[in-house]
Structures are given as structure tokens and as C-alpha cells.
Amino acid sequence: MDGTASEPTAATDDTSRAPVLPELGAEPTGSEERSVWDTIHDLPKAELHVHLDGSLRPGTVLELADEHDVELPERDPERLADYLYVRNAENLEDYLARFEVTTSVMQHAGALERVAYELCEDAARENVRYLEIRYSPILLTERGLPLPETVEAPLRGIERARDDHGVEAKLIICGIRNMDPDVSRDLADLAIAFKDRGVVAFDLAGAEYNYPAKKHKNAFYMVRNANVNATIHAGEAYGPESIHQALHYCGAHRIGHGTRLYEDEDLTRYVRDHRIPLEICLTSNVQTRAVDGFSEHPVREYFDRGLVVSLHTDNRLMSQTTVTDEYFRAWKHLDFDLEEIGDMMIAGFRSAFLERDVKKELLEDVIPTVREMTGGAVKPETEVV
């Protein structure tokens, strides 16, 4: 995904690295776990941090590869899924290498429309009512697809999914940290061109270490100058300085991950006091070793201290996860009860990059449902505003 990652190689049985994810499986065991998982599944959810190129169905990767004559590291569906499912990443860069496989089958308009449709369909099946899908169009032009078509095609998929499944979705365009800032400016232009036509924000993704956000500050100035929202991946593979830059050099309205925010007490208070939402992705953080395990994740501390947090998948394919699984893991490993999970779900809707009137309508529907299903009292801070 980042343009500098090594070529994909065939899956290996590398046992030299201990599996980082012995506890990754989200399968509920026993009747209590089953019942909690079912409730989480049935609750209305918002997904704000999900990568289009990280959320393909394995079968679709194979079919698109056949259709467009693309070579894959594995031909067997199970082995391919296993290769793309990151168990033993050494770091974020290692995790990102898998995206070369998925983007290789996303170089045509039909493919983009299909994968966007299927992602919305998968989300709708677990009662995700609203999602913001992100990706970097520059990675999808290797076979000559014009840049505007890399946005129009997924928008067609989203529209079909809305008609078929009633799910609402918007796009976030990502610049890439380790590419030239000129590329980010071109992508910022693209986000601005599609403002009010399905694109709601601009992001910065890719390798965080050694690639500071402030190098791309001009791109963020352009988007904010055009009244477009900004969110930035930060504090995942690098410390709170990265979050500081995202907020103060680039003017991010939300932070992707923010995992290492707690290392800077003063900045943590700033993020809390300014109600800057953190898009938390538990499984992905464990996979990239941003945290040692689910039970060590700082989201528990952030929630307890009153920060605005909600849970998201990051990559449904590479993490073999769903929004339901993410909230279930918070219940299982971080001692969140259902009422607290309901609070985070509502925070997810409230943090959406939606117009006030649209968001208000959504919240008026979602809040009473969540409160009723989780037994939670209506709280002043979750009033519809």
C-alpha cells in the first residue's frame, strides 16, 4: 500500500516468530458470550475507519485476478485468505505489504464498483448503518484508470448498496505519508472536487515512522481551506509527536488510532477537552504490535477519562474481523459492559463526517434503540445536537 513495501511473496510457515495473535479469534464460546455477541451484532453501528483495499472478500480477490489477468501469491482460496490475514507482522510496514495484492486487482472501474458494493453489503449484514470508506486513488491508476474514475466507480457501488441494503456510505481519500507531498496535493484536489458528491474527508495513511505528517501540511491546508474534513492516521507506529503534528500542523478533526496518545498527558487532555474523536482499531493494533495484546489497549483508559472513542475494523480482510468482533473483543478483553459499548457506538455516529441535519436524523433513530437494547440510561452528553 505504501509504494515502498517489498513485493508480495508466497505464504510461508514461518515459525521463527511467535504468533502475535493467539487470542485473535472472536468466536464466542458459551451461552453468555454468544448472547453478548448477538446483541452487539444486532445493535446499530457506525464504521468510520475501514480501508477499501483492506476489506475485499477473498473469493472476490481470486475472481478479479482471473478477470483481469493478475498474478497472485496464492491460488487456493484458503491459502490466499491465510496469506492476506496478518498473524505475524513485525510492524506496520510488514502489515501494509499485503495491500499490494489487493490493489493489484482493483485497477478497473468494474472491480472498484464491485468491492465497494460488497463492503457495504458485508457491513449492512452486521447492522452497520453508516460507514466511511477510505483508500488512496493514486494506488489504483497503475493500469491507466483516470483519477476521477477511481472515485466515481466506488460511488456507483455505494449507491447500489444503498438501494439494495439501506446502508449509507461516504468516501475518505487518503494521501500517503511516504509518497511525495505533491501527490498528496493532487489527492487533496481530488477530495475537494468530490466534496458534496460522496467524499467527506481527506486522510494521511501509510508508513508512519520516518514520514512526518507535517511534510503534507499544504495538502491539509488546501482541504481545510475548502471546508473539507480531515482525519489522520497517527500514534499507531509512532509516538504522540505524530498526533501533535496531525492536530497542530495539519488541523485534523479526528485521529485514526491515537494508540500512543497516553504517552503525552498534556496532549491527552487537549484531545479530551476539544472532543477530538479517536478511531480505535483493536485487532489491527495488536497485529501491527502497536500494543502487546487486547487487554493492554489504552482504549479502556481513554474511555474512562472521557475521551471520544469508537471502534472500527481498519481492514476486514487483513484482520479477519467485523465491527461486531471489535466491540465483542472490547467486552471480552477490556471489561467494557454493554452499556459502555452502546456509549461507544453512539460516539461513532456522533463523530461521523455528516451534515448536522443528516446526523441528527440518524441519532434520533439510533440513540433510543441502543439505549433500549443495552439497558443504558439516556445521558446528557449523548443528546442529539
Ligand SMILES: [Zn+2]
Ligand atoms: Zn487505517
